[in-house]
Amino acid sequence: xxxxxxxxxxxxxxxxxxxxxxxxxxxxxxxxxxxxxxxxxxxxxxxxxxxxxxxxxxxxxxxxxxxxxxxxxxxxxxxxxxxxxxxxxxxxxxxxxxxxxxxxxxxxxxxxxxxxxxxxxxxxxxxxxxxxxxxxxxxxxxxxxxxxxxxxxxxxxxxxxxxxxxxxxxxxxxxxxxxxxxxxxxxxxxxxxxxxxxxxxxxxxxxxxxxxxxxxxxxxxxxxxxxxxxxxxxxxxxxxxxxxxxxxxxxxxxxxxxxxxxxxxxxxxxxxxxxxxxxxxxxxxxxxxxxxxxxxxxxxxxxxxxxxxxxxxxxxxxxxxxxxxxxxxxxx
Amino acid sequence: xxxxxxxxxxxxxxxxxxxxxxxxxxxxxxxxxxxxxxxxxxxxxxxxxxxxxxxxxxxxxxxxxxxxxxxxxxxxxxxxxxxxxxxxxxxxxxxxxxxxxxxxxxxxxxxxxxxxxxxxxxxxxxxxxxxxxxxxxxxxxxxxxxxxxxxxxxxxxxxxxxxxxxxxxxxxxxxxxxxxxxxxxxxxxxxxxxxxxxxxxxxxxxxxxxxxxxxxxxxxxxxxxxxxxxxxxxxxxxxxxxxxxxxxxxxxxxxxxxxxxxxxxxxxxxxxxxxxxxxxxxxxxxxxxxxxxxxxxxxxxxxxxxxxxxxxxxxxxxxxxxxxxxxxxxxxxxxxxxxxxxxxxxxxxxxxxxxxxxxxxxxxxxxx
Numbered sequence: 001x002x003x004x005x006x007x008x009x010x011x012x013x014x015x016x017x018x019x020x021x022x023x024x025x026x027x028x029x030x031x032x033x034x035x036x037x038x039x040x041x042x043x044x045x046x047x048x049x050x051x052x053x054x055x056x057x058x059x060x061x062x063x064x065x066x067x068x069x070x071x072x073x074x075x076x077x078x079x080x081x082x083x084x085x086x087x088x089x090x091x092x093x094x095x096x097x098x099x100x101x102x103x104x105x106x107x108x109x110x111x112x113x114x115x116x117x118x119x120x121x122x123x124x125x126x127x128x129x130x131x132x133x134x135x136x137x138x139x140x141x142x143x144x145x146x147x148x149x150x151x152x153x154x155x156x157x158x159x160x161x162x163x164x165x166x167x168x169x170x171x172x173x174x175x176x177x178x179x180x181x182x183x184x185x186x187x188x189x190x191x192x193x194x195x196x197x198x199x200x201x202x203x204x205x206x207x208x209x210x211x212x213x214x215x216x217x218x219x220x221x222x223x224x225x226x227x228x229x230x231x232x233x234x235x236x237x238x239x240x241x242x243x244x245x246x247x248x249x250x251x252x253x254x255x256x257x258x259x260x261x262x263x264x265x266x267x268x269x270x271x272x273x274x275x276x277x278x279x280x281x282x283x284x285x286x287x288x289x290x291x292x293x294x295x296x297x298x299x300x301x302x303x304x305x306x307x308x309x310x311x312x313x314x315x316x317x318x319x320x321x322x323x324x325x326x327x328x329x330x331x332x
Numbered sequence: 333x334x335x336x337x338x339x340x341x342x343x344x345x346x347x348x349x350x351x352x353x354x355x356x357x358x359x360x361x362x363x364x365x366x367x368x369x370x371x372x373x374x375x376x377x378x379x380x381x382x383x384x385x386x387x388x389x390x391x392x393x394x395x396x397x398x399x400x401x402x403x404x405x406x407x408x409x410x411x412x413x414x415x416x417x418x419x420x421x422x423x424x425x426x427x428x429x430x431x432x433x434x435x436x437x438x439x440x441x442x443x444x445x446x447x448x449x450x451x452x453x454x455x456x457x458x459x460x461x462x463x464x465x466x467x468x469x470x471x472x473x474x475x476x477x478x479x480x481x482x483x484x485x486x487x488x489x490x491x492x493x494x495x496x497x498x499x500x501x502x503x504x505x506x507x508x509x510x511x512x513x514x515x516x517x518x519x520x521x522x523x524x525x526x527x528x529x530x531x532x533x534x535x536x537x538x539x540x541x542x543x544x545x546x547x548x549x550x551x552x553x554x555x556x557x558x559x560x561x562x563x564x565x566x567x568x569x570x571x572x573x574x575x576x577x578x579x580x581x582x583x584x585x586x587x588x589x590x591x592x593x594x595x596x597x598x599x600x601x602x603x604x605x606x607x608x609x610x611x612x613x614x615x616x617x618x619x620x621x622x623x624x625x626x627x628x629x630x631x632x633x634x635x636x637x638x639x640x641x642x643x644x645x646x647x648x649x650x651x652x653x654x655x656x657x658x659x660x661x662x663x664x665x666x667x668x669x670x671x672x673x674x675x676x677x678x679x680x681x682x683x684x685x686x687x688x689x690x691x692x693x694x695x696x697x698x699x700x
Contacts, residue, residue: 083424212444216437218423222386227437227490228410274425277443 003278006270010285014063017292021059022051024300053189059292061188061196065249066259066291067284068200070267071207072245073260074283078214078276079238080138083324084148086260087127087246091155093255095130096123096247098158098165105169116195116251123247130154131239184309185253185295192252199248204284207241210234211276218274256291257310258317263287265324290316337362337397338494338526344391345375345382351390352378356552358545362493363524365516367537370547371571376530377418379547380498383528384415397493410438414487418498421483422472428482429467432458435490457489458482461515477508484515495519497529501536509533513540535583538562546570577636586636587613594618594639597665599685604672605630608698609637620665623650623658623682650681658685662692670697 022034029037029047037043037051073086080090087093103122137150213234216224225231249256267286268274294312301307336359346352353375360366368376381387383394385401394401397412404412414435423431435457436450446454458464461481466474471482480500487495497516501509517540519525531537537544537558544561546553548570554561562580567573575588590612596619598608605621606629612619621634622642634641642661644654658681662668668689675682689695 209442212437212440212442215444216434218426219421219431219434220417220419222381222417222419223415223421223434225386225406226384226410226413226415227434228405228407230406268425272425273430274423275430277445 003271003273003282006267006282007278007285010282010289013289014285014292017289017296018059018063021062021292021296022055024296025050025055026304057188057190057193058185059295060193061252062185062292062295063288064193064196064200065185065253065256066263066287066289066294068196068203068245068287069249069256069259070263070283070287070290071204071280072242072249074264074279075207075214075238075242075245076260077264078217079235079242080147081217081220082147083265083328084261084321085151086258087242087249088155088255088257088260089148090130090134090151091153091158092127092130092134092151092243092246093250093257094155094158094162095128095133096126096250097255098162099123099126099129100251101162101165105165109170116192119251120195120199120248123251124243126158127243127247127250128239130158131243135239184298184306185291186306188252196248196252199244203241203244203248204280206237208280210237210241211280214238214276214280218276253309255310257314258321259287259290259313261324262313262317262320263290265320336360336395338528339395340383340392341395342392343379343382343389343394345378345387346390347378347387349388349390351550353547353550353552354391356392356545358543358552358555360526360528360543362526363520364542365520365527365540366529366543366545367541368528368530368545368547369532369534369537369570370553374547374549376547377498380415380496380528380530384413384496385409407438410490412493414490414492414495416480416483416487416495416497416500418502421479426471427467428463428469428471428474428478429454429458431471431482432463432485432489435486435488438490453489453491454485457485460488460519461485462511476503477505480504480508480512481515484512488519492525494526494528497527499530499532501531501533509536516540534562534567534578535585538580538583579632579636581632586633589613589637589639590616590618592618592639594620595664595666596620597622597661597668597689598634598638598671599623599668599673599682599689600630600671601625601628601673601679603629604698606633608669608671609633613637620661622661623654623679623685625679644679647678649678655681655684659688662689662694666694667696668692668694670695672698 019031019034023029023031027050029051033043033047034051037048069087076085076087076090077083099122100119103119133154134151138147213224213229216227216229217234221231263286264283267282268279271278271282294316295309298307298309298312338360340356340358343356344351344354356379368379370376378387382389383401433446433454436446436454437444440446440450458467461484463478463481463485466478466482500512504512513536516527520527541558544558545555546561553570554566564578564580567578577586579586596612596617598605598619598621600608609621618639620640620642621630621638623644624631624634624641625644625646627646631641631643642654642658644650662685670686673682686695
């Protein structure tokens with residue numbers, strides 16, 4: 001009952017924010033006209049262009065990437081049995097960012113342009129490098145806070161390497177890189193949306209199919225194994241799926257902070273359960289709502305100047321994480 | 333050997349390829365309760381983890397229902413073997429019902445949705461451990477005793493043929509310990525489920541187990557039925573006890589006897605001495621106990637606590653030598669406590685002993 005209600009609210013929120021996002025901007029387009037343009041295709045030429053070429057791809061991208069980010073966070077939290085794990089905190093986003101930066105600078109210098117797929121693969125490799133380090137550390141360090149510190153340090157190292165590259169890169173590359181590395185949903189086109197939809201869609205379905213072993217894993221590794229989960233294989237799957245998700249986000253929108261931690265936490269409280277069967281889809285929807293909302297604020301708060309998406313997600317996400325930590329201390 | 337249900341065959345276990353305990357050999361029949369005992373850190377958990385496949389086996393074999401355990405797929409094994417682990421679980425936002433329901437995992441479909449039948453089995457398992465009222469409670473918000481019962485219910489509804497429990501009675505108070513063990517015994521005997529567990533409480537181990545495996549150092553110290561294993565010296569050696577005693581007859585544990593010259597004599601019979609012994613023990617006063625027949629219940633405890641026991645053979649009149657010894661003791665002591673001696677024909681000499689104490693002004697009578 002509660003689950004149905006939460007889903008209803010989330011789906012309603014998705015639509016409301018979607019419409020709100022298309023509706024607002026430098027050029028205001030009324031709701032009636034939006035429907036007219038979307039469903040009949042006729043209308044003012046400028047407005048059609050604004051909606052179809054700028055606002056709609058951007059908002060859909062925001063939804064997909066937001067969902068992907070939140071889901072990636074949920075998977076990492078399952079993996080590390082730690083609610084504060086997330087792609088940004090563990091340095092996975094930064095790792096992806098570093099490799100993408102290398103790719104952009106080196107590649108663009110030689111070939112002029114980079115394809116979306118190449119970027120995604122680069123980001124994926126970067127994500128795996130960071131994750132590998134975290135895993136290496138987590139073999140000896142079982143303590144949760146130490147693990148997080150390790151993740152944050154890896155994040156700094158990767159950021160330092162990226163900064164280093166930027167310092168010695170040519171001006172034209174930096175312009176490209178700078179906007180991207182701060183995190184933004186601007187400038188998305190339909191081919192980006194297509195690629196993202198395919199990757200995120202497939203990963204989402206695979207993740208959803210894994211909700212059963214994930215639920216077993218919530219009792220810890222040993223119990224999961226005694227229930228018949230092949231733990232080794234399961235862990236590899238988790239890491240791959242979460243890396244693909246965070247890599248896709250980073251490749252297109254740069255590192256975005258705190259969504260991966262804050263959204264799963266809020267969703268679980270809302271549902272009052274941690275059952276993956278409902279948490280996985282709800283987290284995806286929640287991430288979509290959260291990122292679309294943050295993107296709206298990023299666009300509108302100081303219009304015409306746009307904020308970085310990460311600035312906005314941090315403002316909302318970081319307090320939630322602090323709240324989580326305080327609550328954990330209390331419940332001990 | 334072939335008729336054993338669960339057979340550890342020259343098993344060597346340890347961590348990271350380093351052997352910790354080698355040559356473990358035990359055959360277990362269906363429905364038996366086998367308990368691992370031994371000092372802390374002896375490797376009881378290591379053995380349990382190895383036979384449940386959480387740790388790589390270093391050498392030897394574990395034969396389970398005719399098949400080597402490593403040849404089972406994880407899924408097949410999970411339908412036959414359930415575990416209750418010692419690590420403390422802190423699942424997020426799970427009710428007790430949710431935790432128990434994870435036991436049905438091997439039987440549910442791709443998405444793990446419970447059928448009506450599964451729900452019924454969860455319910456039954458909760459009832460079996462008297463935890464049906466806990467269903468809707470948050471698992472993190474219940475007591476240790478309740479938590480342990482819920483985890484046992486989880487194992488039960490996995491419908492295993494064998495349950496492995498790692499120190500299931502830790503953190504439990506005495507009532508819950510007894511309750512838990514009673515459930516286990518009932519399961520083993522009524523449903524023919526084999527139980528292998530580790531216990532710290534040797535007194536309970538002795539009373540519930542069909543077989544005992546004593547672990548010490550890098551080998552199996554002793555294996556056998558409780559009668560064979562629970563021998564005073566063996567237990568003392570197993571746990572390297574140099575102060576204190578284990579009484580194999582009642583499975584009770586006693587602190588070491590007070591040291592020093594005994595200046596107190598306790599006279600008792602038929603259990604009247606026990607409270608006095610304990611009192612003196614607590615005050616650290618060494619004492620002599622007498623005159624006790626070997627079949628007197630007081631004798632069993634006096635043997636462990638008294639500095640000296642003046643004994644006579646059962647059903648015999650007190651002999652002259654024994655009487656003289658007792659009179660000697662009365663003279664030597666500062667206090668003589670009459671804890672309530674029943675005097676009959678055979679121990680008529682007690683009258684004489686008591687009256688000497690009276691004369692010397694040393695007699696204290698309890699309960700009068």
